Amino acid sequence: MRLFKKTMAVALASVMTIGMAGVASAAQVPAGTNVLAGLTQWTSFSVCTREDGGEWEEALKAIPQTKGVDYATEGYITAGSTVSNFDFFVINSGWDGEYNKLTNELVNDNPWGMTATLENVPVEAGRNYTISFNISSTLKASKKDALGNKIGDITTKHILFKAYKPGNGDEALELTSTSNITSDGYITLDSSKKESMKVSAVINVPKDYKKGNIGLKFALGALLKTYADEIGMSGYIHVNNFTVTANKQYTVNFVSQNKTMSTKYVNEGEKVDTFAAKRKGYTLVGYTANGASYNFNSVVPSDLTLVAQWKKTAAPAKVKIASVKSKSAKKAVVSLKKAKNVKGYAVQYSTNSKFKGAKQKTSKKTKIILKKLKSGSIVYVRAKAYTTDSADNKVFSKKWSAKKLVVVK
Structure with a gap:
C-alpha cells in the first residue's frame, strides 16, 4: 500500500470545513444549559468527497512526489444525524501523512483530511463549559504479515478532538478535567468493545475573547507517524448525547453609595478580581x-454584593524648596525636597512677589526646569505636592511652600 506524500497540511487546513452562519452568542445562560440547542448539524469533510471543491486533493496532485498515488481518505456524516447524535461512515481512513517534499521523509501526522466540524457554538467570555459525549466505533483494518497474509484485525483507532477559536490558525482551547480524552485531544477507540465510551472535558473561554462563538472538530484521518498500523480502516464512528454545558458561575456586584458600579461573573472555584x-x-x-472585609485571595463562595469602603483622600504635607538656581540663559532650576506618599509636584512662578499672573508647571520629578524666562528679571517661586484620588484627580497640599526668588541669568 502506497502512502500519501504531502506537505500542505497546514495551508490546506483552512479549507477543510463548511460552516454555519448567523448563530447568536450566548448571554449569561443559566448553569447547566446546553448551548448547542440552537444548532442543527455537524458538517463533514474528506479529501475524496471534496466538500472544498477539490482544492485539497488538487493541491496534493500538484506535488511531484504524489503523482499517481491513490488518495484514499474518504468518509461522510450519514443522513438523519443531528447536532447531538451523528454517525460518521469511514469508507477509508487513508494513509495520509505530512512529508518533506525534498527528502520524502515522513515528518508529521495529518489526520485533518477527514473531519467532522461544528461551528458557531455560542459561548461567554471567561466562562467554563463541559463538553460531554458517548462514542463508539466499528472501525477495522486487516493486520498482515510480511508476505501480505492476513493474521488478524486492527481494531484500535486514535482520533483527535479540538475545541478552537475560529480564525488565525484555529487556536485550540485547553482541555482540562478530562475523562477518556487526553489534554491535547487524543481519544482511543476500540471496535472490539461493543459498549460506547463516555468522554468529557472542560474548556475555559478566555476573559478577553470577543467573538462570542467557538468551533468543535473531530479529526478522523490516519495518524501515520504516531500510530503507523492504524491505516486504511473502515467502518462507523457513532457519537451520541453530545452536549456543551455552561458550568456554574456566581454573580458578584460591586456597589458604592447604593449604586452598582460593575457586575462580574465568576466560575465556581475561582477568585474574583477587584474593581477599581x-x-x-x-x-x-x-x-x-x-459587613466584613472581603479577601480577594479567597475563592468566591456564592453570589456576592461587595460594598466599596472609602476614606477622604488626604492632602500631602507642605513641601519645601531646596534651591532655585539660574545657571543658563533664560532658565531656572527648582529643586524640591522629596516628600513621602505623593505623586508629583506643582511649581508656581511669577515676576510679581504676590504671584499675580503666575504660571504653573507640574512634574513627577523633584527637579523642575523653568524656561523662556526674561534675562535679568527676578522670578519668585513656590511649590506644592500632590497625590491623586480614586478618580485620578490631583489633590494638592493645602498650603504653598515658602517662596524663594532667583535672578535669571
Whole structure:
C-alpha cells in the first residue's frame, strides 16, 4: 500500500470545513444549559468527497512526489444525524501523512483530511463549559504479515478532538478535567468493545475573547507517524448525547453609595478580581461582604454584593524648596525636597512677589526646569505636592511652600 506524500497540511487546513452562519452568542445562560440547542448539524469533510471543491486533493496532485498515488481518505456524516447524535461512515481512513517534499521523509501526522466540524457554538467570555459525549466505533483494518497474509484485525483507532477559536490558525482551547480524552485531544477507540465510551472535558473561554462563538472538530484521518498500523480502516464512528454545558458561575456586584458600579461573573472555584471604583476626593480602601472585609485571595463562595469602603483622600504635607538656581540663559532650576506618599509636584512662578499672573508647571520629578524666562528679571517661586484620588484627580497640599526668588541669568 502506497502512502500519501504531502506537505500542505497546514495551508490546506483552512479549507477543510463548511460552516454555519448567523448563530447568536450566548448571554449569561443559566448553569447547566446546553448551548448547542440552537444548532442543527455537524458538517463533514474528506479529501475524496471534496466538500472544498477539490482544492485539497488538487493541491496534493500538484506535488511531484504524489503523482499517481491513490488518495484514499474518504468518509461522510450519514443522513438523519443531528447536532447531538451523528454517525460518521469511514469508507477509508487513508494513509495520509505530512512529508518533506525534498527528502520524502515522513515528518508529521495529518489526520485533518477527514473531519467532522461544528461551528458557531455560542459561548461567554471567561466562562467554563463541559463538553460531554458517548462514542463508539466499528472501525477495522486487516493486520498482515510480511508476505501480505492476513493474521488478524486492527481494531484500535486514535482520533483527535479540538475545541478552537475560529480564525488565525484555529487556536485550540485547553482541555482540562478530562475523562477518556487526553489534554491535547487524543481519544482511543476500540471496535472490539461493543459498549460506547463516555468522554468529557472542560474548556475555559478566555476573559478577553470577543467573538462570542467557538468551533468543535473531530479529526478522523490516519495518524501515520504516531500510530503507523492504524491505516486504511473502515467502518462507523457513532457519537451520541453530545452536549456543551455552561458550568456554574456566581454573580458578584460591586456597589458604592447604593449604586452598582460593575457586575462580574465568576466560575465556581475561582477568585474574583477587584474593581477599581472611582469617587472624586476619595481613596478606595477595600470592599466588604455582609459587613466584613472581603479577601480577594479567597475563592468566591456564592453570589456576592461587595460594598466599596472609602476614606477622604488626604492632602500631602507642605513641601519645601531646596534651591532655585539660574545657571543658563533664560532658565531656572527648582529643586524640591522629596516628600513621602505623593505623586508629583506643582511649581508656581511669577515676576510679581504676590504671584499675580503666575504660571504653573507640574512634574513627577523633584527637579523642575523653568524656561523662556526674561534675562535679568527676578522670578519668585513656590511649590506644592500632590497625590491623586480614586478618580485620578490631583489633590494638592493645602498650603504653598515658602517662596524663594532667583535672578535669571
